[in-house]
Amino acid sequence: MPIQAIVFLVVIAFLIFQYGVFIFKEYERGVLFTLGRYAGMKDPGLRWIWPGIQKVIKIDQRTITMDIPTQDVITKDNVSVKVNAVLYYRVVSPEKAVIQVEEYNYATSQLAQT
Structure with missing residues (x-):
């Protein structure tokens, strides 16, 4: 495999990881949408979503x-x-x-x- 392809795959993997990881604080909850439809709640902690397919909206509960x-x-x-x-x-x-x-x-x- 050429070096350019490896670098390209590493960059793509990094971008997916960067935009797919969310950290919710104890007082926050996340409302998850998958392809525009409600898909559930995200509780506090380190959470993963699929960028481009899923969207999360953070809500402060304080x-x-x-x-x-x-x-x-x-x-x-x-x-x-x-x-x-x-x-x-x-x-x-x-x-x-x-x-x-x-x-x-x-x-x-x-x-x-x-």
Whole structure:
């Protein structure tokens, strides 16, 4: 086998390894898609996927703090009041957060403002 073919195979193997290995921290979960379909969850640790065939989306499961912008509200007796809020939330079901909502962080902040 010529040296160019060996070098080419080593480079391809390195690229597959580099883009196929994921490390999930204890507070992260991975939502796995195979050819665009939901294929399961990846737990913390060193995990392998097939690059180009599978895709993984990391979801942070720690409590997230979000400051809600100050809003002017009018009470029943026509008094203007400024309302400020802080939102605390945590993703309990990562697969639902990815599959059922387009952008779960934005959706949560919009829900808190209503």
